[in-house]
Amino acid sequence: MNNKLRSVGTLRNIGDARVRAFNRVGVETLDDLAHYYPRAYQNRGNTRTLSEIRELIRDGAEGPFSTVLTVGSAPRVHLIRRGMSLLKFRAFDEDSVCEITFFNQNFLKDTFVVGASFRFWGRFAMSKSVLSLSSPLFEPCVNEADLPPIVPVYPLTQGLSQKIVQTAVSDSLRTVIPELEEVLPAGVLGASSLPSSAYAVRNIHFPESEEALEKAKKRLVFDELFVASCALGMSGGRKRIRSSSRISNGDISAFLSSLPFEMTGAQKKATQEIISDMQAPYAMNRMLTGDVGSGKTAVAAAAAFACLNNQMDCLFMVPTEILANQHYKDLSELFSKVGFEVLLVTGHTSASERRYAAMRLASDTPVLVIGTHALLSEDIVPSRLGLVIIDEQHRFGAMQRAALADKAKGVGTLTMSATPIPRSLSLVMYGTLDVSRIDELPAGRKPVDTFVVNEGYRARLNSFIKKQAEEGHQVYIVCPAIEELPEKKHSDNLEEAADIMLFDIPSPIEESLPVKAAAVYAEELRSALPTLSTALVHGKMKAREREEVMNAFCKGEIDVLVSTTVIEVGVNVPNATLMVVENAERFGLSQLHQLRGRVGRGDAKSYFILVSDAKGEKAKERLRTIKNCRNGFDIAEADLRLRGPGDLFSENGVMRQHGDSSLTLSAGCTDAALIKMASDMANAVLERDRLLENEENAPLRRACEKFISKSENTLN
Numbered sequence: 001m002n003n004k005l006r007s008v009g010t011l012r013n014i015g016d017a018r019v020r021a022f023n024r025v026g027v028e029t030l031d032d033l034a035h036y037y038p039r040a041y042q043n044r045g046n047t048r049t050l051s052e053i054r055e056l057i058r059d060g061a062e063g064p065f066s067t068v069l070t071v072g073s074a075p076r077v078h079l080i081r082r083g084m085s086l087l088k089f090r091a092f093d094e095d096s097v098c099e100i101t102f103f104n105q106n107f108l109k110d111t112f113v114v115g116a117s118f119r120f121w122g123r124f125a126m127s128k129s130v131l132s133l134s135s136p137l138f139e140p141c142v143n144e145a146d147l148p149p150i151v152p153v154y155p156l157t158q159g160l161s162q163k164i165v166q167t168a169v170s171d172s173l174r175t176v177i178p179e180l181e182e183v184l185p186a187g188v189l190g191a192s193s194l195p196s197s198a199y200a201v202r203n204i205h206f207p208e209s210e211e212a213l214e215k216a217k218k219r220l221v222f223d224e225l226f227v228a229s230c231a232l233g234m235s236g237g238r239k240r241i242r243s244s245s246r247i248s249n250g251d252i253s254a255f256l257s258s259l260p261f262e263m264t265g266a267q268k269k270a271t272q273e274i275i276s277d278m279q280a281p282y283a284m285n286r287m288l289t290g291d292v293g294s295g296k297t298a299v300a301a302a303a304a305f306a307c308l309n310n311q312m313d314c315l316f317m318v319p320t321e322i323l324a325n326q327h328y329k330d331l332s333e334l335f336s337k338v339g340f341e342v343l344l345v346t347g348h349t350s351a352s353e354r355r356y357a358a359m360r361l362a363s364d365t366p367v368l369v370i371g372t373h374a375l376l377s378e379d380i381v382p383s384r385l386g387l388v389i390i391d392e393q394h395r396f397g398a399m400q401r402a403a404l405a406d407k408a409k410g411v412g413t414l415t416m417s418a419t420p421i422p423r424s425l426s427l428v429m430y431g432t433l434d435v436s437r438i439d440e441l442p443a444g445r446k447p448v449d450t451f452v453v454n455e456g457y458r459a460r461l462n463s464f465i466k467k468q469a470e471e472g473h474q475v476y477i478v479c480p481a482i483e484e485l486p487e488k489k490h491s492d493n494l495e496e497a498a499d500i501m502l503f504d505i506p507s508p509i510e511e512s513l514p515v516k517a518a519a520v521y522a523e524e525l526r527s528a529l530p531t532l533s534t535a536l537v538h539g540k541m542k543a544r545e546r547e548e549v550m551n552a553f554c555k556g557e558i559d560v561l562v563s564t565t566v567i568e569v570g571v572n573v574p575n576a577t578l579m580v581v582e583n584a585e586r587f588g589l590s591q592l593h594q595l596r597g598r599v600g601r602g603d604a605k606s607y608f609i610l611v612s613d614a615k616g617e618k619a620k621e622r623l624r625t626i627k628n629c630r631n632g633f634d635i636a637e638a639d640l641r642l643r644g645p646g647d648l649f650s651e652n653g654v655m656r657q658h659g660d661s662s663l664t665l666s667a668g669c670t671d672a673a674l675i676k677m678a679s680d681m682a683n684a685v686l687e688r689d690r691l692l693e694n695e696e697n698a699p700l701r702r703a704c705e706k707f708i709s710k711s712e713n714t715l716n
Contacts, residue, residue, distance in 0.1 A: 006030045011171050013164075021159030022168075033169055034176040037204055037220075037665060038152035041213070042137075044121045045149020050096035050131055053124055063123040068141050069093055069100075071112045091120070098124070098131040105135075117141045150207045169205050177202060183223060183703045185696050188681050194219045217665060222678050223703075224666040229682030231704040234691060243283040244410030245386040247310040250275045255305040258337040259298065266440035267295050271302045273436045274414060278306055278387070284412030290438030291632035292597025293445055296416050299438065300389050301331055303414055308340045308366040312386025315408075316370045319392050321346045321543070322550045326572055327391075328370045335368060345371035345380060347543065354379060376407065391416045439633055448600040450608045450627045452584070461580065461609065462528050469532050469559040473577040473604060477525070477562045478595055479518040480586045482538045516582035516611075522562040532559040539564060565591065574602030584610035585619040589639035592626045 006029055009019040027033050044066040048056070053065050069091035078086045087102040089112055100120070102108055112118070122136030139147055154165040177198050182189070184197075194200075199212075200219035207213035252275065256263065263271065270288060277284035290296045300316070307314040316331075318324050324346050332342035343357045349371075360367045361382045369375065369382075388408045453461065465475050522536040535558045537549045553561045554573050565587075579599045581592065592610070600606035610623055625638045685697070692701035 006175075008033055008168065008172070011168050014168060017159055018164065018168075021157055024157045025155060025160070030172045030176050033172040034180075034201055034205075036154065036165075036169065039155050040153040041207070042121060042151040042153060043149070043210075044119060044137075044139075044147070044151055047119065047144070050093050050098055054096070054126060054129065054131060057124060057126050064121055065124060066119060066121045067093065067098075068117060068119050068144055069098060070117045071114050072097065074114055075109045075112050077106050077109060091118075096131065098133055100133045100136065102135055119144065119147055148206060149209065150213060152205055173202060173205065181699045181702075183227065183699050185685060185700060188226070188685065192222065192677065192681065194222055197223075218671070218674065221666045221671070222674055225675055225678035226682050227700070227703045227707050228666070229679045230686060230692070230700060231707040233682060233686040234701075234704055234708075241283045241410055243281055243412065245278075245283070245307075245312055245412055246281060247275075247278045247306055247312075247386070249310055250279050250306060252302050252306050252309070254309075254338050255302055258334065261442065263298065264295065264438075264440045264442055266290075266438045267299050270299050270436035270438055273434070274299065274303045275306055277434065278303065278412055283410050284387075284414065284434075286413070286434040286436060287415045287417055288436045288438070289417040291441060292594060293441060293601070294438040294632075295442055296438060297327065297330070299436075300391075300414060300416055301334065303387060304331075304368050304389060305335070305338065305340070307387040308335075308368060310386060311364075311366050312384045313361055313366050313382035314368045314387045314389065315375050315380075315382065315385065316368060316389040317375050317391070318370070318372060321348065321372055321547050322554075323391065324370055324372050325551075331368065331370065341365075341367050343367055343369045345369055345374050347372060347374050348547075349374065381407075385411050387412050387414065389414045389416065446600055446603075446606065447630060448596055448606045448608050450596065450610070452610045452612065452623045452627050454611070454613050457611075461611070462525075464607075464609075465525075465560060465578065465580070466529055466532065468578045468607075469529075472575075474553065474556065474558070474573060474575050475560045476576055476579040476595075476598060477521065477560060478579065478581045479516045479521055479562065479564060480583045481515050481517045482519055482540055482564055515586075518562050518564055521582065525560060525562065529560070533557065534560040534562065537561060537563045565595070572601060573598070575604075577602070577604050577606045578609070579607075580609045580611060582611050584612040584623060585614035585616070589622055589626055589635045590632075593632050593635045596626075 007019065008014055008022050008027060008030060009016070010030070014022070022028070022033070025036070027036050042064075047066045047068050050067060050069075053063075053067060056063075056065070070093070071089060072092045073090040075087050075089040078088060080086060083104075085104055085106055087105055087108055089100055090097055091100055091112075092098070117140075118138045119141045120133060120136040120138050122133050125132045125134070141147060152166060152169075154160075154162060154169075156162070156165070180197050180201060182197050184192070184194075189196075195215050197219070200216040200223075203212040203216035204220055207216065252271070270290075274284070274286060274288070277286055288296050288299060304314040304316065316327065318327060324344060328342060328344040335342050341360065343360060345354060345357050349357075357369060358379050358381070361369065361380065363383075366384070366386075369380070371380075374380070385408060388411055390413065465477075468475055518536060518538055522534055525532075525534045535549050535553065537546055537553075539546075541549075549558070549561070552558050556575055576599050579595060581587065581595060584592065587595070596608045599608060610626065612619065612623060614620060614623075622639075625635065629635050629638065685692075685700070688694075689697055692698075692704065
């Protein structure tokens with residue numbers, strides 16, 4: 001039977017209950033199981049002596065660690081109370097002894113025979129130089145070389161344990177691997193210098209070494225990116241929908257002459273691309289991306305003018321009321337010069353103002369309506385909708401995006417992104433979109449001086465904050481948390497612990513640094529700088545309260561604003577000249593660059609100060625990068641390389657895996673060169689065989705058809 005059809009229930013020890021559990025995680029067949037990849041790995045092969053573990057703990061390391069020990073005393077059961085027992089024994093290596101404890105596992109008493117050796121893996125504790133180990137994972141060790149050095153850790157659901165999944169995967173691979181279909185054409189496989197599909201699948205589950213794991217990851221990531229690129233190319237890159245809002249007049253010279261500045265070359269190019277799309281017979285589906293301060297709003301405004309100038313309405317939806325008010329203030333003044341009205345609709349718009357907006361949208365005179373998700377309400381019904389502009393689309397929920405799609409069928413959509421996307425990543429990430437990129441800053445934009453300091457500079461930092469305020473300027477202080485976080489506790493479930501992740505994560509040392517909490521720090525500043533007006537804003541505040549604080553800051557009534565990252569995008573306060581970011585090691589480079597964009601918007605010299613005591617080399621390299629680099633696209637490439645996609649592929653990202661997505665490993669790809677190679681090779685294959693009709697491309701065509709089928713509702 002074909003493994004694509006053969007049920008996991010055909011495996012040994014997989015009954016109906018376990019079949020249902022596997023089905024809950026999307027695994028129905030043996031082929032599904034072979035591609036149910038681990039989420040992390042335990043490096044049990046890196047064994048250490050007890051003396052080495054003792055020194056590592058003294059240096060602050062937390063483990064878990066792997067060690068080979070011999071049982072030195074017969075296990076004894078100690079009854080603590082009803083329902084609680086301890087199984088204790090001692091084990092030793094060549095120079096030390098460790099006490100090992102298992103909770104409520106009396107059945108292990110006969111397993112640990114004096115003189116038998118085991119490989120133990122777990123987190124050690126030390127008291128007065130005496131090591132102890134609680135509830136470790138273990139394997140009999142006759143010959144250490146026979147034990148797998150790296151053990152996979154799988155995503156689980158109720159009814160599945162790591163042992164069940166590991167055994168089932170191992171059993172399935174014996175059947176699946178000999179019959180694996182090689183998706184890559186022979187020419188691509190040879191030119192890419194990648195291992196075979198069989199090697200990759202075997203080593204992604206049970207790697208022979210860390211090197212073998214990296215090779216397997218690279219091959220499987222390449223497969224996903226290559227197939228995605230081919231599938232998008234085969235299907236024309238997107239579903240082409242006939243436009244119901246095609247414009248005939250693309251002349252925007254009146255708008256351009258009304259601007260108080262001349263657009264940069266990059267702005268003009270992006271504007272022309274958008275206007276050309278609006279004149280095409282198919283509905284526009286374009287993303288406008290650019291660096292902080294590159295002038296995306298001016299380009300979007302030009303598109304809105306073209307829409308209005310063709311007697312159609314335009315909706316401009318933004319994620320926050322602050323940003324909506326800001327755009328309304330700027331654009332209403334600008335559009336009044338060219339004879340068009342701008343309206344504002346938010347959650348705080350009065351009933352009479354909403355009725356007026358509804359009446360204007362129903363009239364024959366075109367209007368630009370700027371607003372928040374309030375634009376999705378039933379009373380906002382444009383009679384001739386010509387364009388939808390969405391700022392930071394990913395900040396809206398799925399239901400809100402669906403409601404907007406229903407309102408704008410056949411209407412061109414322009415999405416704006418404040419996060420610069422590396423060219424290489426956008427090749428695949430935005431395969432369903434056209435992308436216009438503004439990679440040039442307007443003339444006169446002053447650079448912001450960036451500094452990295454530690455807690456030893458606190459007194460000088462407070463003095464500098466006071467100096468800025470006394471000179472009439474304002475200060476942002478950004479903290480990673482609202483309130484103090486509880487002390488981190490490790491899970492006792494070692495099945496879920498791992499020390500090799502598929503992709504980079506912060507080191508334990510970085511994670512354990514004290515976290516500045518905005519609420520606490522605001523009170524500390526009020527005491528340290530009593531002459532200044534200090535306010536607090538964060539995402540858990542009621543919307544009206546948060547808006548009031550932000551509006552007061554925008555008006556200059558607050559000297560110092562202590563905040564979480566709610567001020568990351570869109571806030572424009574030219575009088576703010578200093579931003580301090582606490583625990584800067586906890587932020588990605590792209591996010592830090594966005595935060596830096598909140599200052600340097602006026603005529604005065606501005607500063608960006610990162611406070612961090614991080615000792616990890618990756619954290620220090622990220623901070624050095626943001627200090628020395630000012631180009632957002634270069635920073636995005638560095639963030640991709642150093643930290644992974646972070647917020648590019650986070651739950652706020654455009655192409656995050658949802659349910660049955662076809663992108664699993666590649667959704668965390670950090671190799672920009674691999675992404676580009678996959679895209680380039682896919683284009684080369686499609687140039688020779690656009691529909692993949694040649695016999696050698698048959699497996700690839702089947703993979704592309706599967707990708708298209710699974711991705712219809714996840715990549716839009």
